[in-house]
Amino acid sequence: MRDLFLAVLLRDLKLASRRRIDSLLPVVFFIVALSLFPLGVGPEPQMLRDIAPGIVWVCALLASMLSVGSLFAGDLADGSLEQMLLAPQPAIAVAAAKSAAHWLLTGLPLIVATPLVGLLFGLSGPALAALLAGLLLGTPILSLLGALGAALTLGLRSGGMLLILIVLPLTMPALIFGAGAVSNVEAGLSASGHFSLLGALLLGTALGAPLATAAALRISTE
Amino acid sequence: MPWPAAGRADGPDRGPVFWTESIMTHSPLSAERAPAAAPAAWVLQACDLAGQRGERALFEHLELALEPGAVVWLRGRNGRGKTSLLRLLAGLATPMAGEIRLHGVPQKLAGAEGRRSQLYIGHQNALKDDLTAMEALRFLARTRGERPDDEALALALQRLGVRGSRHAPVRTLSQGQRRRVALARLALCLHVDLWLLDEPFDALDADGIAALNGLLSEHATHGGATLLTSHQSPSLLDPVPRIFDLDRHGLA
Numbered sequence: 001m002r003d004l005f006l007a008v009l010l011r012d013l014k015l016a017s018r019r020r021i022d023s024l025l026p027v028v029f030f031i032v033a034l035s036l037f038p039l040g041v042g043p044e045p046q047m048l049r050d051i052a053p054g055i056v057w058v059c060a061l062l063a064s065m066l067s068v069g070s071l072f073a074g075d076l077a078d079g080s081l082e083q084m085l086l087a088p089q090p091a092i093a094v095a096a097a098k099s100a101a102h103w104l105l106t107g108l109p110l111i112v113a114t115p116l117v118g119l120l121f122g123l124s125g126p127a128l129a130a131l132l133a134g135l136l137l138g139t140p141i142l143s144l145l146g147a148l149g150a151a152l153t154l155g156l157r158s159g160g161m162l163l164i165l166i167v168l169p170l171t172m173p174a175l176i177f178g179a180g181a182v183s184n185v186e187a188g189l190s191a192s193g194h195f196s197l198l199g200a201l202l203l204g205t206a207l208g209a210p211l212a213t214a215a216a217l218r219i220s221t222e
Numbered sequence: 223m224p225w226p227a228a229g230r231a232d233g234p235d236r237g238p239v240f241w242t243e244s245i246m247t248h249s250p251l252s253a254e255r256a257p258a259a260a261p262a263a264w265v266l267q268a269c270d271l272a273g274q275r276g277e278r279a280l281f282e283h284l285e286l287a288l289e290p291g292a293v294v295w296l297r298g299r300n301g302r303g304k305t306s307l308l309r310l311l312a313g314l315a316t317p318m319a320g321e322i323r324l325h326g327v328p329q330k331l332a333g334a335e336g337r338r339s340q341l342y343i344g345h346q347n348a349l350k351d352d353l354t355a356m357e358a359l360r361f362l363a364r365t366r367g368e369r370p371d372d373e374a375l376a377l378a379l380q381r382l383g384v385r386g387s388r389h390a391p392v393r394t395l396s397q398g399q400r401r402r403v404a405l406a407r408l409a410l411c412l413h414v415d416l417w418l419l420d421e422p423f424d425a426l427d428a429d430g431i432a433a434l435n436g437l438l439s440e441h442a443t444h445g446g447a448t449l450l451t452s453h454q455s456p457s458l459l460d461p462v463p464r465i466f467d468l469d470r471h472g473l474a
Contacts, residue, residue: 007364079346088334
């Protein structure tokens, strides 16, 4: 099972390294979308500071969902997905590897870009730290659920929009606790409760989502 | 490959069974009645199989059995469900009715061992455009849990005559070359009991067809069984492929 997981993960990373521009698009989208808010809402520092955690989370969510749509599409089109599902090892390894690759290629770059966004919105040091910690726990949840949505909508026309509609409700708890942690820190309260809940959500999703994704992949390729 | 010469199986139960005697006695191009054998001696058995595509039933009460060393040409008009049958047998789809057995074990119970004992190469080549031929081939071997070294991969590509393009991105290869790279998996999987090949001769030139025929013969002499589809009559002579006609076995 580890063999298949590593084979798929390393292949996806290699493919991304050969298409650098494509792999940069989600993080560019994230930054561009965030920079629209000061223009739209107005440059008042306190207001920007207040809304920053929420919109960072929303933009991270949208960047993840927009990029996850094509997660399995290429492999389905060229027959690689069939071959991966025919592997002797269980398909859950494929689902987990694809989710992990998506997080490394989308979630991690978003986290790396977030300090820049913190500067843009004038976030304080502790608030930024809380935001980063939340994203570190929360973006893997987005990748896992996104992969599930992508597997469920695989091969459908207008799959992209449907994917977002299916997955967004499932990601709301992560959004609430992630953004809530930052508000708590800014109000001088402890955010450890929020982080515990995010951690629990991550564990639950990591246990359940790959199983469901693997089942959905089997149905989609039938 | 650590394969013993073909001979009678010492046990009728699990594992690869080397049992080629029947092929000799069986006249070419007569697949209607396959030779009698103990159930476990069949590499692949489909019993009373029914398949569908969407809502439409494609075939019913289909009986098919492959003994070790068999090469069977699955024939049928366009849209008769040749690919659907191969996908069913490969385990990519679920039959509407009936059962598929690998070495006498129902496919559902055969699990990882069952999937390791068969190789399905579909109509699509399953090669990634941005990988080189060698990387693409290595990845496909890895998914089977095999770790061939560079030399083994280069040799496999050489057998199909594409060793020279092993470091070229798949994107730059022609259709025929891509097919050859995909079929180079066969050279790595000569020890696999069952090959299910969907239109393997597609896009191949005369050299490519000869190389593929060579692999099919070698696989058969090792006691492997092959089921393949092809638009044209396969030119393989050793062994001459039996014909399984879906038009006659499927729905009227």
